Amino acid sequence: MDSRLADCGLLPFFVSMLRALTILLVALALAPAAGALETPAVTSPRATVTVIADHDAVAPGQSFRIALRQRLAPGWHTYWTNPGDAGQPPEMRLTLPEGASAGAMQFPAPERIPFGPLMNFGYEGEAVFTIPVNVPADAAPGSSFPIEAQADWLVCERVCIPEEGVFRLDIPVAGTAVPAAPETRALFAAAEAAAPRAAPFTARLGFEGQAGAIEVAGPGIAPGSVRDAFFFPLPWGVIDNAAPQPMTVTDGALRLGLTRGQAEALPAQVDGVIAITDAAGVRGAYLVAAAPGAVPVAGAAPRGLPLWQALAFAALGGLILNLMPCVFPILAMKAVSLAKLSGAARGGVRAHAASYTAGVVLSFLALGGLLVGLRAAGGVAGWGFQFTSPVFVAAMAWLMLAVGLNLSGVYAVGGPVSAGGSLAGKGGHAGSFFTGMLAVLVATPCTAPFMAAAIGAALGMGAIEALAVFAAMGLGMALPYAALGVAPGLARLLPRPGLWMDRLKQGLAFPMYGAAAWLVWVLSEQAGSPAVLAALAGAVLIGFAAWAIGVAQSSGGRVGRIAGAAAVVAALALLPGLSAAPRPAQAAVEAGEPWSEARLAALRAEGRPVFVNMTAAWCITCKVNERVALATEGTRQIFADRNIALLTGDWTRGDPAITAVLRAHQRDGVPLYLFYPAGGGAPRILPQILTEGIIRETINATGSS
Amino acid sequence: MTISMITRRGALGAAGLLALAPGAASANPVIGAAAPDFSLPDQDGDTRRLSDFRGKVVVLEWTNHECPYVRKHYGSNNMQGLQRLVAERGGVWLTIASSPAGEQGYVTGAQAKELTASRNAAPAAVLLDHSSVAARAYRASVTPHMFVISADGMLRYMGGIDSIRSTRPADVATAEPFFRNAFVEVAEGRAVTRASTPPYGCVIKYVGA
Numbered sequence: 008m009d010s011r012l013a014d015c016g017l018l019p020f021f022v023s024m025l026r027a028l029t030i031l032l033v034a035l036a037l038a039p040a041a042g043a044l045e046t047p048a049v050t051s052p053r054a055t056v057t058v059i060a061d062h063d064a065v066a067p068g069q070s071f072r073i074a075l076r077q078r079l080a081p082g083w084h085t086y087w088t089n090p091g092d093a094g095q096p097p098e099m100r101l102t103l104p105e106g107a108s109a110g111a112m113q114f115p116a117p118e119r120i121p122f123g124p125l126m127n128f129g130y131e132g133e134a135v136f137t138i139p140v141n142v143p144a145d146a147a148p149g150s151s152f153p154i155e156a157q158a159d160w161l162v163c164e165r166v167c168i169p170e171e172g173v174f175r176l177d178i179p180v181a182g183t184a185v186p187a188a189p190e191t192r193a194l195f196a197a198a199e200a201a202a203p204r205a206a207p208f209t210a211r212l213g214f215e216g217q218a219g220a221i222e223v224a225g226p227g228i229a230p231g232s233v234r235d236a237f238f239f240p241l242p243w244g245v246i247d248n249a250a251p252q253p254m255t256v257t258d259g260a261l262r263l264g265l266t267r268g269q270a271e272a273l274p275a276q277v278d279g280v281i282a283i284t285d286a287a288g289v290r291g292a293y294l295v296a297a298a299p300g301a302v303p304v305a306g307a308a309p310r311g312l313p314l315w316q317a318l319a320f321a322a323l324g325g326l327i328l329n330l331m332p333c334v335f336p337i338l339a340m341k342a343v344s345l346a347k348l349s350g351a352a353r354g355g356v357r358a359h360a361a362s363y364t365a366g367v368v369l370s371f372l373a374l375g376g377l378l379v380g381l382r383a384a385g386g387v388a389g390w391g392f393q394f395t396s397p398v399f400v401a402a403m404a405w406l407m408l409a410v411g412l413n414l415s416g417v418y419a420v421g422g423p424v425s426a427g428g429s430l431a432g433k434g435g436h437a438g439s440f441f442t443g444m445l446a447v448l449v450a451t452p453c454t455a456p457f458m459a460a461a462i463g464a465a466l467g468m469g470a471i472e473a474l475a476v477f478a479a480m481g482l483g484m485a486l487p488y489a490a491l492g493v494a495p496g497l498a499r500l501l502p503r504p505g506l507w508m509d510r511l512k513q514g515l516a517f518p519m520y521g522a523a524a525w526l527v528w529v530l531s532e533q534a535g536s537p538a539v540l541a542a543l544a545g546a547v548l549i550g551f552a553a554w555a556i557g558v559a560q561s562s563g564g565r566v567g568r569i570a571g572a573a574a575v576v577a578a579l580a581l582l583p584g585l586s587a588a589p590r591p592a593q594a595a596v597e598a599g600e601p602w603s604e605a606r607l608a609a610l611r612a613e614g615r616p617v618f619v620n621m622t623a624a625w626c627i628t629c630k631v632n633e634r635v636a637l638a639t640e641g642t643r644q645i646f647a648d649r650n651i652a653l654l655t656g657d658w659t660r661g662d663p664a665i666t667a668v669l670r671a672h673q674r675d676g677v678p679l680y681l682f683y684p685a686g687g688g689a690p691r692i693l694p695q696i697l698t699e700g701i702i703r704e705t706i707n708a709t710g711s712s
Numbered sequence: 713m714t715i716s717m718i719t720r721r722g723a724l725g726a727a728g729l730l731a732l733a734p735g736a737a738s739a740n741p742v743i744g745a746a747a748p749d750f751s752l753p754d755q756d757g758d759t760r761r762l763s764d765f766r767g768k769v770v771v772l773e774w775t776n777h778e779c780p781y782v783r784k785h786y787g788s789n790n791m792q793g794l795q796r797l798v799a800e801r802g803g804v805w806l807t808i809a810s811s812p813a814g815e816q817g818y819v820t821g822a823q824a825k826e827l828t829a830s831r832n833a834a835p836a837a838v839l840l841d842h843s844s845v846a847a848r849a850y851r852a853s854v855t856p857h858m859f860v861i862s863a864d865g866m867l868r869y870m871g872g873i874d875s876i877r878s879t880r881p882a883d884v885a886t887a888e889p890f891f892r893n894a895f896v897e898v899a900e901g902r903a904v905t906r907a908s909t910p911p912y913g914c915v916i917k918y919v920g921a
């Protein structure tokens with residue numbers, strides 16, 4: 008509508024024209040439509056709306072679906088249950104025959120539709136709202152099952168127009184149900200895939216003042232597996248709809264920052280939909296419910312530390328580094344020389360302390376940045392770090408063991424001590440800055456253990472949190488020197504270097520052994536006793552390597568080093584075996600047999616129908632589909648009844664044979680689901696968002712043809 | 713001692729880093745806080761400020777006369793009845809039109825006067841917010857969007873005119889009148905039972921949107 012119409016006083020005329028037109032269209036829609044599954048459309052320049060059924064004929068006692076189908080002109084949109092800052096969801100009231108019943112209208116997951124500073128939640132293009140309908144058991148075959156639907160919907164572009172329609176469907180009742188034509192079934196399958204699904208996720212939500220967050224935890228969530236996410240709450244006023252939702256993804260958990268909306272109080276439970284776009288660009292929407300509580304903290308996966316604790320431990324770890332035998336003597340020397348300075352030079356000393364601190368912190372940040380960069384590269388390459396993967400857990404256990412053996416004095420780690428000596432020798436602030444960096448380098452033999460622990464913790468965190476942990480560690484390490492710069496008198500409080508430093512170092516080996524023991528226990532829970540055996544065999548090899556290297560270091564022999572390196576290589580060779588170790592319980596349920604072209608050909612030669620599931624460990628859409636659609640009792644029953652073989656192709660490491668299959672079906676990535684009917688023929692490709700209903704429909708459709 | 717100092721330092725460093733994350737929110741109007749002041753021309757071209765009305769209960773009604781939700785409340789005479797109620801109780805009713813030129817709901821001063829006359833409406837003034845300044849200050853999102861400000865200039869109510877989100881005039885009679893209840897409570901000096909409710913209506917056309 009144009010404001011000029013209003014200016015000329017034409018608007019009332021235009022509105023009454025519209026009304027007349029709508030009435031005419033409603034009348035048209037009421038005209039009987041012989042045998043049609045889809046009613047005549049209520050049409051406006053904005054929207055073409057029909058009611059459609061997923062069956063050509065229904066059987067007594069059957070449940071089927073009808074849908075309100077909206078095809079919208081470009082630029083126009085309709086609304087979700089929570090329409091956002093304006094608008095209204097469509098409504099439909101049904102008049103059904105005696106004894107029949109209908110369920111609630113199912114809304115597809117919404118899109119964000121921004122409008123200036125405001126945000127609406129709704130649909131553009133085509134939107135299909137389904138309703139399940141139950142046919143009474145006493146419906147007579149040969150009769151008709153009439154449905155009258157009165158629908159209202161608001162369609163908006165820059166202006167909003169309320170529209171309405173009355174639709175009538177007469178569906179034949181038959182002894183056997185007749186599903187609709189394939190295009191119509193595809194429409195309903197797409198609607199089912201677009202609806203938010205129950206998901207194996209747990210959610211926590213909280214606000215403090217205006218700022219808050221929602222954290223969703225569950226299988227498959229990892230930094231490499233999620234590209235984008237948005238939380239749509241069902242109730243009004245929980246969040247500021249237009250505020251950005253900054254995302255942090257850690258292993259197993261996804262956090263979205265939220266801004267509080269205008270509702271005075273939060274409901275006891277906030278229901279909503281989280282839409283997650285996975286690394287391959289597939290969008291899935293999942294139902295979540297969260298009781299409002301404390302604000303979920305970034306990086307706090309269920310088993311992890313809260314960020315402030317991780318930072319405190321990192322700073323404490325950095326502080327302890329100063330007590331290591333390779334750092335403390337330098338600190339003590341510096342302290343003595345500082346204490347000798349006269350008052351006049353104090354100001355300069357403080358500036359030097361600041362430069363030194365900057366050198367230390369920047370060195371740590373560089374290490375942290377390197378780690379974050381490597382992890383991002385890994386995520387891009389498709390091998391996202393999985394703290395939950397048995398390979399990672401075993402490798403961490405061995406690392407902790409190696410660190411402990413180092414602290415115990417079995418072998419030493421050579422530090423590049425001389426490298427930065429000339430730089431640090433420079434005068435002025437640059438000299439202090441490089442002294443700080445040198446301190447980090449010199450300390451490497453002793454800091455490595457703590458760095459390893461910090462790296463382990465940081466792997467499970469977001470980039471910013473990981474960098475914060477490294478910065479905290481650097482601050483902790485620089486603190487004593489900085490404190491001495493500010494108050495040189497503190498030097499008197501320092502203990503003298505001595506044997507206690509070695510004893511302390513050796514004592515610290517035991518927490519490392521403890522960590523290794525704990526990780527082996529984690530492994531036993533994850534992957535069972537074969538994995539524990541492999542991990543312990545690797546531990547023996549690591550122990551041997553440490554001893555051999557230690558002997559070589561004290562006697563200068565070459566043989567020990569070679570033997571040690573060989574043992575480390577042997578231990579690493581055990582790792583791939585670990586990843587293949589069977590995971591107990593639920594994973595086996597939907598796994599089926601491993602996919603190969605040969606196995607597929609053999610099964611088809613036997614005349615068996617085959618369902619192929621191409622998946623990957625880091626693919627969140629795949630993992631959710633497996634839980635909610637493939638591993639269900641209903642699907643297993645269908646597979647058993649029809650003697651369908653399930654072949655699973657694991658693309659986690661980019662198997663080229665699977666890549667070829669994906670390419671052959673015009674896909675760049677997983678998931679890919681193929682159903683090969685019995686008796687040959689081309690496979691049916693299933694949608695990337697899978698439900699039990701879609702699997703059943705596909706199998707039944709091919710079975711009946 | 714030392715350790716607690718380190719912890720605080722670490723936490724400060726982290727806070728600094730986390731502050732880099734995007735998502736700083738724009739201010740929302742807050743119930744119980746001072747209502748944002750504004751200065752807008754009325755239908756006669758006179759400048760009106762919210763602060764001019766200190767000492768009286770002020771009602772703000774965002775409008776777009778072509779919006780079906782606004783028509784529901786003018787067509788059923790609900791809005792005019794509320795305007796008279798507010799006037800009788802000594803309150804000031806300000807109708808604000810925030811549509812910029814070229815958008816649905818845009819009115820000149822003359823058109824605003826004509827609409828008031830033809831609809832038998834009774835606002836104290838119609839304010840022209842053609843650059844959406846007041847709409848932004850109140851985060852007004854729809855028409856009609858209602859606000860009640862007490863005599864001391866504090867925001868007491870924001871939200872919908874009533875409880876039934878529809879364009880059907882027949883629903884006015886059965887809806888819970890959120891705005892009316894809130895106004896009466898403010899006028900009688902009582903606490904507002906429901907101070908923030910879901911507004912419903914046509915989205916407000918902001919300048920540049």
